[in-house]
Amino acid sequence: MKRITEAELAKELREQYIKNPPEGMTSKEVHDMSDDELLDMDYFLHEFDNLDDDDFGEEGFYIF
Template identity: 60%
Template sequence: MDPHTERLRKKYMDDPPEGISSEDIRHMSEDDLLDMDYFLNEDVEFDDEFGEEGFYLF
């Protein structure tokens, strides 16, 4: 396993997101764990690009 993925697994097992148990995280695949991390942190990366309403095409 990738050391980065294992660090993420430990991080989320120590402080699991709401609605997910440490046991759930222990049994997640690497892809599921990386997906969860991406979606939990995606707003941080894009905070300054779009307003509160989101992105709209007119």
């Protein structure tokens, strides 16, 4: 697996989001964001993508 720097990741994300900006944003807004703002936005847009549906909101009894 190739390591990637935050700057490289931000550059790739910027290109991706300029072509297809998130709902409520324009390409210019994405272009004007700092690298940190862009990385934070991407994190929060995909924060819950890796959760298994089986682990969240499961009905039943819980023993603690």
